[in-house]
Amino acid sequence: MAIKTFTAGSVLTASDTNTFLANAGLVYIAETTFSGAANPFINGCFSSTYQNYRILISISPSTTTNLRFRLRYGTSTTENGLVYDRFGFSVVSGVLTNETTTNETSWWLGDMYNTTQTPLVAHFDLFNPNIANVHTNSLSMTWSSNSGRMLIAPIRVETNTQYTGCELYGDSGTLTGSMRVYGYRQA
């Protein structure tokens, strides 16, 4: 939506106020908070309203395990094909590890340990998830405060699918935490 310019004497209506409050630069879309879930999800958060999104995650697991992220299409169908390519590296105590790998069935976000005080936190921008015939890409950063691992791992999803949602899961055990999705406002 275009920005409206108010001039001296303009009347600020309730409608205008609500419209612009709901259309800040980063617009809240949805969230899920969970406890004891194997694969928490948000369906329908990606649409033609926004091209790009910001996702925030904070998670503690019931057991030491890896956290993974996958996209969904249609109403709630999981994308679990060999289509996730990961690039980048991780750092622990100053030591870099190449984390590049291709053709995976999910996007590894890092390792988690069973401590609520030291969750795994991640934020990433997701580009074009709902744009037809354009690969979904992401720029991400994950911090596992228990292991001290920082993971910087851009992702490429090699499909032309229009994705509509997303999910998290651990290799084992259950998850407790939150996932929130925001849209980057556009004209």
Add this chain to the structure above:
Amino acid sequence: MARPRVQGFDCYTNEAIDREMTDEEYAQLLESGWTPESEQADDASEPS
């Protein structure tokens, strides 16, 4: 370990979902390679 719950949010209905996992869903979860619990990993890097 208790069976995991199905938890999430559906933007189509604008409703939070929190329910028990069905037998079919649990079977699919196990088939995907998920395990109820695991040993403490010595190596925190991604397992193969």
